[in-house]
C-alpha cells in the first residue's frame with residue numbers, strides 16, 4: 001500500500017472532508033471516488049497547487065462535489081464544517097502549527113488524519129499535550145522512506161504518555177506488531193550506530209553526551225522490539 005492509499009484507508013465514512021494542502025488533489029479524488037465522503041473542501045496555501053487540484057478534479061468529473069479554497073491551514077474552514085480533516089505531506093511541526101492556529105476548528109472535527117513527512121515525534125507530542133488523542137496509526141514505505149499516518153480524535157483533555165520514547169516510537173504500531181515497524185526500528189538502530197561510530201572516531205569528548213543519548217535510545221529500541 002502506498003502513502004496516499006494508506007491515508008484513504010484511515011478515513012471513516014463522512015459527509016464533508018477537508019483536504020488541507022491538497023496540491024494535485026489525489027487524496028480528494030480517492031475519497032470521492034470511493035464515496036468515503038459526499039463532498040470535499042480542497043484547500044491550499046498557494047494558487048499554483050490549488051489550480052492543479054481544480055484542473056485534475058475537473059478532469060475526473062468530480063468538481064461538483066468539491067469546494068476549492070485558497071488560504072492558510074484551517075483558517076479557510078468554518079467551525080464544524082468538515083467532519084474529517086486531512087493534513088498530509090507536510091512536516092510534523094507545520095501540521096502542529098496549522099492545528100494550533102485554528103484549534104477551535106480542529107476540535108470540532110470528528111477525526112483528523114495527519115501524515116507528517118518529518119518530525120512525527122514533535123507532532124505526536126503536540127497532539128497529546130493539546131487535547132487530541134491518537135486512536136490509530138499506520139506505517140508505509142515508499143521509495144526507501146517510512147511514513148506514518150496518524151488518526152486523531154479531539155478529546156478536550158490533555159494526555160501524558162508514560163514513557164517519552166512513545167512520542168518517537170508509536171506505541172500503537174508496536175502493539176500492532178507491524179512488520180514494517182520492526183523494519184523501521186532496525187533501520188533506526190543501524191543509523192544511530194553509524195552516527196555513534198563516526199562521532200567516536202573523531203575522539204572529540206564534547207560529543208560524549210550525544211553518544212550517551214543515542215546509546216540509551218538504542219537500548220530502549222531493542223527493549224521495545226523484544227516485548
Ligand SMILES: C[S@@+](CC[C@H](N)C(=O)[O-])C[C@H]1O[C@@H](n2cnc3c(N)ncnc32)[C@H](O)[C@@H]1O
Pocket residue numbers: 020021022023024027043044045046049071072073074087088089090098
Ligand atoms: C507536498 S504537498 C502535499 C500534497 C498532498 N497533501 C499529499 O499528501 O500528497 C504540500 C502542499 O501543502 C501546501 N501547504 C503548505 N503549507 C500550507 C498551509 N499552511 N496551508 C495550506 N496548504 C499548505 C503546499 O502549497 C503544497 O501544495
